[in-house]
Amino acid sequence: MEFLNYLGIGFSVALQPVNLFYCFVGVFIGTLVGVLPGIGPVGAMSLLLPTTFKASPEAAIIMLAGIYYGAMYGGSTTSILVNIPGEAASVVTCLDGYRMARQGRAGPALGIAAFGSFIAGTLSILGLMFLAPPLSQLALRFGPPEYFTLMVLGLTILIYLAHGSMPKALIMAAFGLVLGLIGLDSINARPRFTFGKMELIDGVGLVPIVMGLFGISEVLLNIEQTVQRDILKARVKGLLPTAKDWKDATGPIARGSFLGFFLGILPGGGAVISSFISYAVEKRVSKHPERFGTGTIEGVAGPESANNAATGGAFIPLMTLGIPPNVIMAMLLGALMIHGVTPGPLMMKQNPNVFWGVIVSMYIGNIMLLILNLPLITIWVQVLKVPYKILFPLILLFCLIGVYTVMNSVFDIYIMLFFGIMGYLMKKFGYEGAPLVLAFVLGPLMENNLRKSLIISQGDFSIFFVRPLAAASLILALFLLISPLIPGLGKKRRAIPKEEVL
């Protein structure tokens, strides 16, 4: 009964006109950034964060979450019609989606992507509703050692899943931790690494870092090369998949939802990885694996469902433990803290409005997305035609004003530009931004829990090994870190997504 009560709270929050408005704005902007090149969901969320300061916490999170799952819908449109994924989680959709479009089946491809996303999104919200409450009960028993080791494990999984060199991902995480610790020491209020700058006393802001790494650097990388985009000229018609399409797609949607949800819980690029793995799984279970890559509907339905289901799964560690599993959730954590809500096991009790309101709004948002993406597809196709030379000055303008308005500080503009240059160079030298941002957010929490643990144990490190959960997390993290050195296992890590797909 208690569950139904909470659900009632959720609906009463999500159906308030102002929250419906924020939800609509979120999914609309999400679809837009999913379709537009040059800006992804992370950049868009950091850009719009300042616009939520005057809203209630639930409205703010409803909108920001809407951008996230909305972008998953929008991203598939460009994959199918232009063969350029709107964001990374839609990369595999290109393989069969674009082929379908070239065979004159753009309609069913877009249709199944939207319906699959809707079904998977809905299933993952149900999973979130049922799994989150018992998990937060469990999390209430955790102390500083458990939190510290869980964060170590979270970061390690993210690094393990990062493509490319593991030492490089680790060094990014280490640098992120350093950045996160700049400012006043939370225990004795001593300024650290502030270089005499008043602006650094409160630490470096999350928004300038994220906007620099994911907004400015993307624009710089896009400007340096001329990308030709061939938009499919044929008209999109017949969006409703046929009975045969449905029959072929049901299995992939179900498997994709399940896979996506559980992979979404894990730290790292849940949506991206799950779309790759779903494609690989469908290819393996199919009776006609040779058809994959030639325009088969299973190759669109599975990954598109998986990437949407992953968005629901990703909320679990944030809402129950207060540990964000990926950069987007780290942004949401930042937004919640700004609004005075601390995510974690107590959130469900202390802020049921936010917790249940956001969950129910995601359900409503999914319905809005279905309407936005199917009947209105022609509008998004028009948006695709906006040339980049017009778009990029506007993206830069939004970044500049957005970052300034957070603290009304020009210093933050410089910080953003610094990270823009850094992100640009990181790409050239083969480094990734995600471990840096996640470690930046986790840094202060990790330090606090480590120091508390050591104070509790009077300097005895064995506290991390005698408590079962802490020990298990550390051992698993250690195993992941050394696994590339073990012969036979190292190869597997690289092989998971790419080689099975391409």
Place this chain on the structure above:
Amino acid sequence: MRRGKREYGKNGSEKGLIFEAGMKKRDIISSLFWMIIGIGVCYGGYNLDLGTLNDPGSGFMFFWIGIIMIGLSLIILLKAIKKTAVAGELKILWTEIRWKKVVSILIALLLYAYIFVPLGFILSTILLLIFLFKAVEPQRWSWAILGAIISTFAAYGLFHLWLKSPLPKGILGIG
């Protein structure tokens, strides 16, 4: 098996072709950079007071993260030394790309941050946008100026009038 792999960015465009075989010099440069940063972090942490294990001080985490960074940069450096060098691998960073445009835009953005408060939001933004509209793929002056003015006032309306964010008034006194 292809030597290079295509990387998809957040925005999805294919870019930043990474050639693993051509990373030797780049890895050496980046590892040395991180080593210097690691040493700096270590030194800074040491000066901040390490504390004891019973009561870790302000510099405790910094010091140990610095040590880890130095260790990791050494691993990257040693791995890079083992790699085979490819001729012209550094050159690939600026050939066939329009790096001059990137530099000019960065300079413009830094100048914008510099003049933002003294000139005010309206004037500095119009100037920046005219430059950006003209810089990458030059458009007609009339279009660039008109586009810059419209975009600036639209942003002003959205952020200042609607969202009530204070923006610098500058010499025009609007804001």
